[in-house]
Amino acid sequence: xxxxxxxxxxxxxxxxxxxxxxxxxxxxxxxxxxxxxxxxxxxxxxxxxxxxxxxxxxxxxxxxxxxxxxxxxxxxxxxxxxxxxxxxxxxxxxxxxxxxxxxxxxxxxxxxxxxxxxxxxxxxxxxxxxxxxxxxxxxxxxxxxxxxxxxxxxxxxxxxxxxxxxxxxxxxxxxxxxxxxxxxxxxxxxxxxxxxxxxxxxxxxxxxxxxxxxxxxxxxxxxxxxxxxxxxxxxxxxxxxxxxxxxxxxxxxxxxxxxxxxxxxxxxxxxxxxxxxxxxxxxxxxxxxxxxxxxxxxxxxxxxxxxxxxxxxxxxxxxxxxxxxxxxxxxxxxxxxxxxxxxxxxxxxxxxxxxxxxxxxxxxxxxxxxxxxxxxxxxxxxxxxxxxxxxxxxxxxxxxxxxxxxxxxxxxxxxxxxxxxxxxxxxxxxxxxxxxxxxxxxxxxxxxxxxxxxxxxxxxxxxxxxxxxxxxxxxxxxxxxxxxxxxxxxxxxxxxxxxxxxxxxxxxxxxxxxxxxxxxxxxxxxxxxxxxxxxxxxxxxxxxxxxxxxxxxxxxxxxxxxxxxxxxxxxxxxxxxxxxxxxxxxxxxxxxxxxxxxxxxxxxxxxxxxxxxxxxxxxxxxxxxxxxxxxxxxxxxxxxxxxxxxxxxxxxxxxxxxxxxxxxxxxxxxxxxxxxxxxxxxxxxxxxxxxxxxxxxxxxxxxxxxxxxxxxxxxxxxxxxxxxxxxxxxxxxxxxxxxxxxxxxxxxxxxxxxxxxxxxxxxxxxxxxxxxxxxxxxxxxxxxxxxxxxxxxxxxxxxxxxxxxxxxxxxxxxxxxxxxxxxxxxxxxxxxxxxxxxxxxxxxxxxxxxxxxxxxxxxxxxxxxxxxxxxxxxxxxxxxxxx
Numbered sequence: 001x002x003x004x005x006x007x008x009x010x011x012x013x014x015x016x017x018x019x020x021x022x023x024x025x026x027x028x029x030x031x032x033x034x035x036x037x038x039x040x041x042x043x044x045x046x047x048x049x050x051x052x053x054x055x056x057x058x059x060x061x062x063x064x065x066x067x068x069x070x071x072x073x074x075x076x077x078x079x080x081x082x083x084x085x086x087x088x089x090x091x092x093x094x095x096x097x098x099x100x101x102x103x104x105x106x107x108x109x110x111x112x113x114x115x116x117x118x119x120x121x122x123x124x125x126x127x128x129x130x131x132x133x134x135x136x137x138x139x140x141x142x143x144x145x146x147x148x149x150x151x152x153x154x155x156x157x158x159x160x161x162x163x164x165x166x167x168x169x170x171x172x173x174x175x176x177x178x179x180x181x182x183x184x185x186x187x188x189x190x191x192x193x194x195x196x197x198x199x200x201x202x203x204x205x206x207x208x209x210x211x212x213x214x215x216x217x218x219x220x221x222x223x224x225x226x227x228x229x230x231x232x233x234x235x236x237x238x239x240x241x242x243x244x245x246x247x248x249x250x251x252x253x254x255x256x257x258x259x260x261x262x263x264x265x266x267x268x269x270x271x272x273x274x275x276x277x278x279x280x281x282x283x284x285x286x287x288x289x290x291x292x293x294x295x296x297x298x299x300x301x302x303x304x305x306x307x308x309x310x311x312x313x314x315x316x317x318x319x320x321x322x323x324x325x326x327x328x329x330x331x332x333x334x335x336x337x338x339x340x341x342x343x344x345x346x347x348x349x350x351x352x353x354x355x356x357x358x359x360x361x362x363x364x365x366x367x368x369x370x371x372x373x374x375x376x377x378x379x380x381x382x383x384x385x386x387x388x389x390x391x392x393x394x395x396x397x398x399x400x401x402x403x404x405x406x407x408x409x410x411x412x413x414x415x416x417x418x419x420x421x422x423x424x425x426x427x428x429x430x431x432x433x434x435x436x437x438x439x440x441x442x443x444x445x446x447x448x449x450x451x452x453x454x455x456x457x458x459x460x461x462x463x464x465x466x467x468x469x470x471x472x473x474x475x476x477x478x479x480x481x482x483x484x485x486x487x488x489x490x491x492x493x494x495x496x497x498x499x500x501x502x503x504x505x506x507x508x509x510x511x512x513x514x515x516x517x518x519x520x521x522x523x524x525x526x527x528x529x530x531x532x533x534x535x536x537x538x539x540x541x542x543x544x545x546x547x548x549x550x551x552x553x554x555x556x557x558x559x560x561x562x563x564x565x566x567x568x569x570x571x572x573x574x575x576x577x578x579x580x581x582x583x584x585x586x587x588x589x590x591x592x593x594x595x596x597x598x599x600x601x602x603x604x605x606x607x608x609x610x611x612x613x614x615x616x617x618x619x620x621x622x623x624x625x626x627x628x629x630x631x632x633x634x635x636x637x638x639x640x641x642x643x644x645x646x647x648x649x650x651x652x653x654x655x656x657x658x659x660x661x662x663x664x665x666x667x668x669x670x671x672x673x674x675x676x677x678x679x680x681x682x683x684x685x686x687x688x689x690x691x692x693x694x695x696x697x698x699x700x701x702x703x704x705x706x707x708x709x710x711x712x713x714x715x716x717x718x719x720x721x722x723x724x725x726x727x728x729x730x731x732x733x734x735x736x737x738x739x740x741x742x743x744x745x746x747x748x749x750x751x752x753x754x755x756x757x758x759x760x761x762x763x764x765x766x767x768x769x770x771x772x773x774x775x776x777x778x779x780x781x782x783x784x785x786x787x788x789x790x791x792x793x794x795x796x797x798x799x800x801x802x803x804x805x806x807x808x809x810x811x812x813x814x815x816x817x818x819x820x821x822x823x824x825x826x827x828x829x830x831x832x833x834x835x836x837x838x839x840x841x842x843x844x845x846x847x848x849x850x851x852x853x854x855x856x857x858x859x860x861x862x863x864x865x866x867x868x869x870x871x872x873x874x875x876x877x878x879x880x881x882x883x
Contacts, residue, residue: 001719001799003712005679009791013115021807022074022117026568030071034572035062036554036611038580038588039079039547042103044088047110048661049669049687049699050620054579056684057617057693057753059116061577063787064748066117067811073572074117075554077124078104082543083199086476089507096476096507100127110671114680115790117807122557126478126546131553133498134563135545136481138595139184140494145598146181147233154233154601157182183230183598186482186490189469190299193222198509199473200224210324221323226471227480227539231594235259235463238593246613248694251585258586260464265448266369267457269294269346271306272354278302278346281368281462284375285451286435286443288350289426290396291373292386294357295339298322299365306357308343315340315359322361337362337385348373349456350447351428360385366466376416383416397421397440468591470542475507475516477540483526485534499536514538547588548595551575551610563604574607582616589614615751618696620687622667624659627652632659634666658698669699681789682708688753688788707757711792714764714785718778718796729774734818736766737777741814744784753788760785775800780812828853829880830862838879846873853879 016022035058040051062074080103085096104125111118124131145154157178166177179185192201196217206212212219239259242252264283271278280294296303298319307315318340339360346357362381363372376386377395386393393413399406399421409415420440427434433450435443451457479501481493493499502523507516517538518524526534555572556564589611596610625633625645637648645654661668674683685707690697717723729737740763747756763781767773773781779800786793786806797806825839826849836858840849850871853859859881872880 001715001795003715003719003792005681005711005791008795009113009115009675009680012791012794013112015794015805016115016117016807017112017120019805020121021805022119023121024071024073024075024119026571027071028567028571030069032073032572032576033062033065033070034073034575035065035577036074036551036575036579037076038578038584039077039550040107041079041082041084041543042100042107043084044099044103045663045668046103046106047671049671049674049683050661052111052114052116052671052683053620053687053693054581054617055111055114055116056687057615057751058577058579059114059684060688060748060753060787061751062117063790063807064745064811066808067783067786069810073122073554074119075122075124075557076111076116076118076120077122077550077554078107078126079543079547079550080104080125080127081477081540081546083474083476086474086507087197089476093505095503097127100476113675114671114684117790122554124550124553124557126550127476129498129500130560132478132546134553135478135541135549136497136499137494137563138549138599139541139545140481140492141602141604142184142229142595142598143182143492145183145602146178147183147230149233152237154183154598156602183233184227184470185230186225186227188223189226189228190221190223191226191469192219193224194219199515200226200469200471218324224471224473226469227537229468229470229594231468231591232463232465234594234597235261235465236461237597238465238590241593241597241609245609245611247611248582248614248616251582251589251614251616254585255590258465258590260367260462262462262464264460264462265451265457266460267349267373267451269349269373271357272345272347276302276305278306278357278371279369280371280373281460282373284378284444285447285457286423286440287375287378287396288348288373288447289423289428289435290375290377290394291348291355292353292376292392292394293355293374294346295360295363295372295374295385296342296357297363297365297370298359298361300359300370303359306342306344307359311341311343315342318359318361325361337381337388339385339389341389349454350431350433350450352430356391358385358389367464368462377410377413378417380416380418394425396423396425398424468594470545471539472542473509473515473538474540475501475504477542478545479517479540480537482537483534484537485528485532487532491534515540544588544591548592549599551578551592552599552605566606570606573605574610574612577613577615578611579615579617581619585616616694618692618694619660620690621658621696621698622661622665622669623698623700624657624665624667625654626657627654632665634664636666674704678704678708679711679791681711681791685711685757685788689757691754693751693753710761710764711789713768714760714781715792715796717764717768718773718781719799721799723772724775724778724800725772727774729777730770730772733766733770733773733777736763737780738814738816738818741780741784741812742816745811748787757788760788782806783809783812824876826877826879828856828859829878830859831883832880835859835862842876849873849879853881 037055037058058074062072065072080100085099088094088099089096126132144157146157146160148155160178160181162174162177166173192206194201194212194215194217196215197212201212201219206219210218239256239261242255262283264281265285266279266281267285268277268279339358342357342359344357345354348355363370374382376382376391376393378397395411395413397417399410399417406415410417423435423438423443426436435446438446448459479499481497481499483491483493485491502520504516504520506519509515510518515538524536526536552564556568559565592610596605597608599605600608625638627633633647633654638645638654639648645656647654659665671683682704686704689707690703740759743759744756747753782793782796794806821842823839823841825837827834828836828838838853838856840852850873853871866883869882
């Protein structure tokens with residue numbers, strides 16, 4: 001049978017679709033396996049060959065698990081809200097819904113041509129009102145939940161205890177108290193604002209030079225009313241939950257760093273000449289004796305009252321300049337320290353020393369208290385700042401283990417020492433504390449105890465994780481189910497969901513920071529039954545909203561009465577395997593875990609964590625070309641001659657490099673082109689054969705040709721019924737077949753697809769060498785080929801007279817009795833050097849093995865008439881003849 005993939009593949013894709021082969025039923029009697037791909041955003045460019053890598057991996061596992069008797073949930077959908085569609089709408093006037101639908105249709109078409117076994121009846125789309133109705137519903141749950149610190153969990157706002165003194169102040173005070181407890185709240189927030197795009201930018205969208213990555217224009221800080229979520233309440237649980245997850249350690253570490261737990265103390269410094277206290281957070285309270293100045297963030301709320309009159313103009317100018325920098329630029333990339341003295345001093349509580357208070361942009365308001373005590377002798381940033389501004393540097397840790405030159409510099413305040421040591425200069429008779437001679441651990445404990453005893457500080461756990469800014473000034477996003485009434489009340493729409501987007505003709509944001517929804521006058525204004533006027537929320541939710549919980553909707557996507565049936569959720573959750581790119585290691589995964597934990601606290605989901613096992617596939621790169629000067633050259637301007645590459649216009653010889661696929665380099669590989677030329681099974685096989693799934697690797701068409709050749713050979717041999725015979729199978733074929741069944745199955749379980757494909761190739765070569773195989777062997781080969789090349793496997797399966805799809809055929813069980821060895825081939829050494837090999841029965845006694853060895857022709861050659869001193873026999877290992 002010739003390998004006519006262009007006929008075979010459409011045939012089986014049509015069959016699967018017509019028969020709904022991969023439709024998943026909620027069969028509670030079967031063991032379940034929920035395997036998930038990361039939610040794709042359907043861009044106008046369509047798929048490139050990097051996308052199918054993860055999709056093919058999950059498909060192989062899904063097909064294998066079905067054959068192993070599992071009830072498999074393998075869904076697909078679209079994370080379809082987002083800025084690109086809105087920007088395209090602004091440029092062309094095309095409604096985002098039209099663009100999005102077109103992109104989704106193209107993605108779906110491309111995915112179906114790859115033979116991926118998704119249950120398309122469960123397809124979801126974040127822009128579908130039937131979907132975002134439940135996104136809005138979850139928002140109402142966040143709004144109506146508070147975090148009980150004592151119980152360490154979220155609880156309904158109706159269960160929030162109101163202190164008697166708050167009740168005594170009246171309804172307004174009660175409402176304000178409740179608002180400060182809600183997980184979702186509305187407040188002023190300082191945000192990055194792009195005046196060109198007229199929208200808020202996430203921190204990740206602001207480059208280090210203060211420009212917006214989307215348009216290149218400078219952004220600035222702006223205070224806007226925003227919706228925020230109190231994710232820091234769950235910081236500790238988000239950290240602890242990582243311990244129970246089978247995730248890459250690198251991803252866990254990224255989440256831990258993002259959450260940023262630290263332990264230390266809060267300490268009150270009194271401002272000179274006042275009763276005012278300036279509170280700092282420090283992870284090293286033991287270094288208080290070395291604090292020679294203080295720094296407050298440019299955004300600190302005490303700034304206006306703290307700065308001396310003669311310094312106000314200078315400080316105001318500095319604050320304005322700092323507002324144009326990104327957080328990354330202010331901290332990690334801030335090599336040249338800047339700052340301004342406020343003209344005020346504070347009193348160091350541990351020794352009574354008067355120290356200057358500076359404002360500097362390397363301190364962020366979002367971490368700790370927005371103020372630090374600076375210990376330049378033992379903190380690199382503080383040391384750089386103190387050196388630049390000639391602030392005293394007092395060493396309080398003797399670097400005893402350092403070399404003499406380093407120790408001398410540190411003690412003299414000429415170098416910074418951040419390691420442990422013995423405390424010096426760390427005693428005060430007035431304060432009654434002395435930590436000289438102690439080590440770091442002892443010093444921290446003693447100082448914290450002293451601070452708490454004096455009631456000027458306390459032990460504190462801090463997190464870098466900040467409240468999640470949950471608003472965007474955009475049209476194309478989930479509307480908030482919120483009405484702002486003219487009397488100041490905020491009311492949530494909870495009964496009449498979804499709140500849908502109005503139709504607009506223009507999608508530009510407003511000048512004042514409002515989204516395009518502010519122009520939808522008929523939709524915007526509402527009046528209640530008493531004539532009270534209200535205004536709908538004009539911000540929309542960020543794109544993260546829909547992707548935070550989509551895995552839950554796949555479980556019960558057609559349910560209009562509830563978010564899902566609890567019985568069905570209890571059966572399918574958690575997700576058994578989640579595969580996607582490492583670029584989502586922090587934000588998407590952290591946000592999803594946060595939402596899931598809130599839903600768990602409210603009894604809506606049955607598991608504490610959503611994703612049991614996570615695997616990040618590597619990136620597929622493509623060859624690109626550059627001149628000797630390093631300029632990149634588009635691939636269509638390159639020609640190959642004798643293994644070298646030349647510019648078609650200049651003739652210059654070029655270097656071939658590996659780079660990320662990009663439109664500008666014209667090195668984007670479209671899977672449609674590969675499928676048309678080699679078939680979907682070849683594309684699938686090649687992407688898995690390139691190397692380990694989590695490796696980054698370059699695309700090479702020659703590799704596709706290689707696996708295409710293998711499929712062609714397999715098709716011609718196993719598809720030729722003259723090669724399929726009756727009778728007993730050849731012993732060597734039968735033995736290798738059992739090994740291949742085991743190898744392919746284990747490699748799929750362990751996501752080692754490339755070595756599983758190698759095993760299939762080795763078996764195919766042996767079968768072709770033998771020239772004949774039995775029908776049972778041919779059917780078994782079709783089964784173990786099916787997860788990788790399902791179209792060809794189905795065709796062979798049908799050829800052998802099977803009328804049902806191969807998709808649910810039982811995975812073959814290897815006959816391990818055929819793999820039991822009855823003999824062992826010993827390497828035979830003479831004085832430690834292997835001279836020949838000898839096969840002996842496993843149950844042969846040692847004296848018989850010795851006689852046989854010494855009688856061997858090769859042994860006689862090396863003995864040369866001599867009698868050996870001894871013969872050492874290690875069963876199933878080695879034989880060593882000692883002369």
